[in-house]
Amino acid sequence: MIVSLQGTLVAATPLQAVVELNGLGYEVHIPVTTAEKLPAPGAQVKLHTHAVYREDAQTLYGFATVAERDFFRLLIENVSGVGPKSALTIMSKLSLPLLESAIRAGDIATLAKCPGIGKKTAERLVVELKNKLGGVGLAGAMSSADGGGETSATPAETRLRDAVSALVALGYKAADADQSVRRATLALGAGATTEKLIKKALGG
Numbered sequence: 001m002i003v004s005l006q007g008t009l010v011a012a013t014p015l016q017a018v019v020e021l022n023g024l025g026y027e028v029h030i031p032v033t034t035a036e037k038l039p040a041p042g043a044q045v046k047l048h049t050h051a052v053y054r055e056d057a058q059t060l061y062g063f064a065t066v067a068e069r070d071f072f073r074l075l076i077e078n079v080s081g082v083g084p085k086s087a088l089t090i091m092s093k094l095s096l097p098l099l100e101s102a103i104r105a106g107d108i109a110t111l112a113k114c115p116g117i118g119k120k121t122a123e124r125l126v127v128e129l130k131n132k133l134g135g136v137g138l139a140g141a142m143s144s145a146d147g148g149g150e151t152s153a154t155p156a157e158t159r160l161r162d163a164v165s166a167l168v169a170l171g172y173k174a175a176d177a178d179q180s181v182r183r184a185t186l187a188l189g190a191g192a193t194t195e196k197l198i199k200k201a202l203g204g
Helices: 066-078 084-093 097-104 106-110 119-129 155-169 174-188 194-202
Strands: 004-013 016-020 022-030 044-054 056-063
Touching: 004 056, 004 066, 022 044, 022 066, 022 174, 056 066, 056 119, 056 155, 056 194, 066 097, 084 097, 097 106, 097 119, 097 155, 106 119, 155 174, 174 194
Parallel strands: 022 056
Antiparallel strands: 004 016, 004 044, 016 022, 044 056
C-alpha cells in the first residue's frame, strides 16, 4: 500500500496533481482543500495517499495531512453509498474541522449541502461516523487516553472553528463561512488569531 508520495509537483488542478518521483509521474486525485495548500509547480511536495486497486484501474488519492487521508478512508470504508469520488466531493466542499464538527453535532443540513450528497447520505455520515471519529489518529480528534471519548483540537483547528462559528452567527451559510476562513488561513498563515481570521474573511 502506498501511504505517502514525496517528489516534485509537475502540475495541479483543483482536483488532480501530478507528482514526479525517480523519473515517474504519479497522477493523484485530490480534494479542493488539498489543492489550496499545494506549492507552485516545480516545488517539492508530500501527499499522504490512499491507493484503490481495481481490475480496470489503479487510482491514487492524495491529501495534505494524515488526518484528511484517514478521514477519507473512514468515509469510503464505513458509509454505504459513498465511494472515493463522493468522498472527494465532500472533502472539497468542507474543511475537515467543519466536517467533524457537523458529524458530531448531527448537523444534517450542513452536510447535505455538499454537491451530490442528499439528506439520506448526510444522515448515514452521522450515524456511521459519529462514534468513529478520533479512533484512527485524526488530528484534532484524538480520543483521550482513558478512552472516555473526549476530544481535543489543535490550536489552529480551534481558531478555524471559532472563526467559522462567528461568521455563521453573522448570517453566513456554514459552507460559505468555512471557505472564507480557509482562504483567510492561507493568506495569513496557520498562526493567525481568530480575530484576524474573521476580519480577513469579512474582507478586512
